[in-house]
Amino acid sequence: MIHVIETQAALDASCGEAAQKPWVGFDTEFERIRTYYPRLCLVQMSTPEMTICIDPLVDLDFSPLYSLLVNPAVVKIFHAARQDLEVLQTALGISATPLFDTQIAAQLCGCGEQVAYAELTKHVCEIDLPKQHTRTAWCRRPLSGAEVKYALDDARYLGAIYLDLKRRLETLGRDGWVREDCERLTGPAILASGPNRAVKKIQSGARDFDRTGQSIAFQLALWREETAQSRDRPREWILNSKTLLAIAATLPGNAADLEKIPELSASDRRRWSSAILAAVKMGADHAAKYQPLAASVRPSTAQKRTERLLWESLKVVCDTVDIPTVAVASREDIRKLARGEQDIRLLQGWRRQFAGRDLRDLASREGAGFTC
Secondary structure: OEEEOOOEEHHHHHHHHHHHEEEEEEEEEEOOOOOOOEEEEEEEEEEEOOEEEEEEEEEOHHHHHHHHOOOOOOOEEOOOOOOHHHHHHHHOOOOOOEEEEEHHHHHHHHOOOOHHHHHHHHHHOOOOOOOOOOOOOOOOOOOOOOHHHHHOOOOOOOOHHHHHHHHHHHHHOHHHHHHHHHHHHHHHHOOHHHHHHHHHHHHHHOOOOHHHHHHHHHHHHHHHHHHHHHHHHOOOHHOHHHHHHHHHHOOOOOOHHOOOOHHHHHHHHHHHHHHHHHHHHHHOOOOOOOOOOOOOOOOOOHHHHHHHHHHHHHHHHHHHHHHOHHHHOOOOHHHHOOOOOOOOHHHHHHHHHHHHHHHHHHHOOOOOOOOO
């Protein structure tokens, strides 16, 4: 049997066969060391009858794979899907729906926090997976037979794991929980969140700046993101975050001011001085309209007590049903709840019914400032 798909006929036949199945397992191999965008190097696909690798570096028409990934009648199984979905979105412009993420499902079945694929394979299939090819340069060709086998194994057991977890979830009445979380993973807000997270991280780092400094940090972060995208280079290669924040804090108005910033190297100054000064000016010009983040405030003793109480209460609830606390809420969610904030995942969907409402009521009784 052909294990690496490199011809149009083989791709068409494999995707056509997979489209008739109730589920298909997927994994990807990619590289992202010197680029902004991840480069898709391999797509592994499994069905009940076959496991193959599709070579995306070959000049083929990949519309059959596109059609399969969006086929509503076929469940697409991934493990820890978020990066795979980002890679597929970049390479093919699509997500994979409907989706079943075995890592999410395993957490909600009581298998622990962020359980690894190899661990699930050992538990469900009694197979020990090798680890020697975790650092393979997947864009190199040709791949060795051992590397291809390693890649195939990353998709080979997804179906068995899916069927086992699906049965357990249905018994526990949590299949709807996993479906909700997987649908969220394929939403446009999540798939487009990478650049947004990078900009928000800079905004958070500038939280203690005044309005003008925050506005400048925001404009510098936007410029860096757009430049990294246009050049397909990692954002930190354009300008590292520490330097970016130092520039925003200094408010330089000309090239001489840039020379006084020790964090800004001479090479970066030569390369980016005009762009940096333009972003600084734009940030200063737009400062009056910029909505600043509130300065960081140390939580009060009462808030710390409420946060501790909420986390301990959530832990008790989670322990009774054997799921990790972080599968329900992050520490930041609890921190926000203790401050009286409501726009958090804990107060949405199945989490609200499972624990969110009770924790909100508890926070309210402890004095959190909720507004209706």
